[in-house]
Amino acid sequence: MVNIERHFETHTVENQPVPLAPYNYWANDPLLKQAVRESGVSAPPDILDKFGAIAGAKLAEAGEHANKNKPVFNPFDRYGRRINSVTFHPSYHELMAESMKANVHNYSWQNYQQPGAHVIRAALLFMQCQADAGTTCPLTMTHAAYPALKQGSALPAYWVDKLVHGSYDPRELPAKDKHGITLGMGMTEKQGGSDVRTNTTTATKQADGSYSIVGHKFFFSAPMSDAHLILAQAEGGLSCFLLPRIREDGSLNKVQIQRLKDKLGDWSNASSEVEFTGANAFLVGNEGRGIAVILDMVSLTRLDCMIGSTAIMRQALVQATYHVTHRAAFGKPLIEQPLMQNVLADMTLEWSAHLALTMRVAQAIDTAPNNAQEAAFARIATAIGKYWVCKRAPVLINEAQECLGGIGYVEENILPRLYRQAPLNSIWEGSGNVQCLDVLRALVKEPSTKTALFSVLAQAKGKNTHYDQFLTSLSSQFEDMNNLEIRSRLITEHTALALQAALLLTHYDPKLAASFCETRLGHQHGHTFGTLPAHTPFEHIITLGQLTK
Incomplete structure (x- = not known):
């Protein structure tokens, strides 16, 4: 145990761990490495190890500072000119x-x-994301914007080029003059939220082929991005547009930031409300096809919601396991206490299943362009995973806080930040109801999604009795068309559990998979963590989730 005594006038500080030292998020995470291999990457590139070392040290420290120093909105310069600037901590x-x-x-x-x-x-x-989830937002949107930008036939080529080949450049310049760009999104309005068809923002075509945008966005993410993809009503219907922040002549576009959102978490990043007063924008795709253009982007951002939730759960588990390894109670280390072992093993089961499903969806997106069945699987599994994985983050992170006791509630460590961050991904890019309705929509409009889904599930048949019984029940739930919408949350949850079990059974540790099936599918589990059966191989499961030396 790491235990350094510190002497004060009134007492000696003992039986307290020293803070977790920086570590390599890749090299020291065996389950992450296995998940990447099982998802079709037999020889992971060096960039993973190199970035793992940077993320676990330099960026983890930067994440602390960036979240303690929130972005500041500067609407005007000292002379009263409107500048719509947001200042970020270094x-x-x-x-x-x-x-x-x-x-x-x-x-x-x-x-x-x-x-x-x-x-x-x-x-x-x-x-x-383990280092800082706030900056995950602009990184995610920039990545996901690529398929949409490819549909912008009237866009100058530099937009795609600077996304694919650019480096970070925070200078306030036109995009054409920068080393690289970042992109944001502005989809929802006050009156509609997820129901973007009710958007009232208008787009009027100009003589030069561009559009003038008038209206508002209630959530305008990362307002200092070089451009945003937005939805607005054009003559041909709801359409997608690229709206630059700074125009090619160097002037600010007519986008007025009204205020920054005072958010529960995600403090390092800025989110805003804006009004468009004749802002210049460029059509992406065709008029009236805005939602279709955005769908490819949404599938990628929803995957990133899964990645983000799985990541912060991982970091919470790391913090909890480290603490109980180096703190004793009732005569022995906490990690050797039977009930604490139950809690840790249970959280490890949960997190490993989320990681397996998340990476499997990433694999499906990888192979989708050349494999129709994988494309269909990605279509439905993204919504299923986004619903379930993101829902589970707050409860797991809260349990990790409890492992630390009162220290887990104090802002001097990362767990309160992770807990504030945890609900975000279940809300962003479509809340739980939207995901479940999307699952139903896929089943009705694209029957191939059901075929692809059950093809993956069938691969684990015969490997576990609990799984086989659960799969039979799940098939019956899919066949029952009565009150399908009102049952969609339960069906989606059951499908997510079945997918996770199937992946664990076919690709991961047998004891881990068996315990998951017995507890999650066989109902040998309570409503809280730490309710695994007494015969569970606790130490074995905990070891699977621990950092390697």
Whole structure:
């Protein structure tokens, strides 16, 4: 046990761990490495190890500073000119620069011909998000914007080029003059939220082919991005547009930031409300096809919601395991106490299943362009995973806090920040109801998604009795068309559990998989963590999730 005594006038500080030292988020995470291999990457590139070392040390420290120093909105300069500027702490820029240097925002597109490009990029984002989830937002949107930008036939080529090949450049210049760009999103309005068809923002075509945008966005993420993809009503219907922040002549576009959101978490990053007063924008795709253009982007951002939730759960588990390893109670280390072992093993089961599903979806997105069945699987599994994985983050992170006791509630360590961050991904890019309705929509409109889903599930048949019984029940739930919408949350949850079990059974540790099936599918489990059966191989499961030396 790491235990350094400190002497004060009134007492000696003992039986307290020293803070967890920096570590390599890749080299010291055996389950992450296995998940990448099982998702089709037999020879992980060196960038994963290099970035893991940076993320676990330099960026982890920068994440602390960036979250303690929130962005500041500066609507005017000292002379009263409207500048719509947001000032970030230097640590924010450090996080962005190092992450973009490691291609967190564009690895998939630079290496699109390489098998496993999306899986490798998912692992990069998984590590980046553990250091700071706030900067994950602009990195995610920049990455996901690529398929949409490719549909912008009227866009100058530099937009795509600077996304795919650019480096971080925070200078306030037109995009054409920068080393690289970041992109944000502005989809929702006050009156509609997820129901974007009710958007009232208008787009009027100009003589030069561009559009004038008038209206508002209630959530305008990362307002200092070089451009945003927005939805607005054009003559042909709801359409997608690229709206630059600074025009090619160097003038500010007519986008007025009203205020920054005072958010529960995500403190290092800025989110805003804006009004468009004749802002200049460029059509992406065709008029009336805005939602179709955005769908490819949404599938990627939803995967990133899964990655982000899995990442912060990982970091919470690391912190909890480290603490109980180096603190004793009732005569022996906490990690040797039977009930604490139950809790840790249970959290490890949960997190490993989320990691397996997340990386499997990344693999499906990788192979989708050349495999119709994988494309169909990605279509439905993304919504299923986004619903379930993101829902589970707050409860697991709260349990990790409890492992530390009162210290887990104090802002001097990372757990309160992770807990504030935890609900975000279940809300962003479509809340739980939206995901479940999307699952139903896929089943009805694209029958191939059900075929692809059950093809994956069938691969684990015969490997576990609990699984086989659960799969039979799940098939019956899919066949029952009565009250399908009102049952969609339960069906989606059951499908997510079945997918996780199938992946664990076919690719991961047998004892881990068996315990997952017995507890999650066989109902030998309570409603809280730490309720695994007494015969569970606790120490074995805990070891699977521990950091390697």
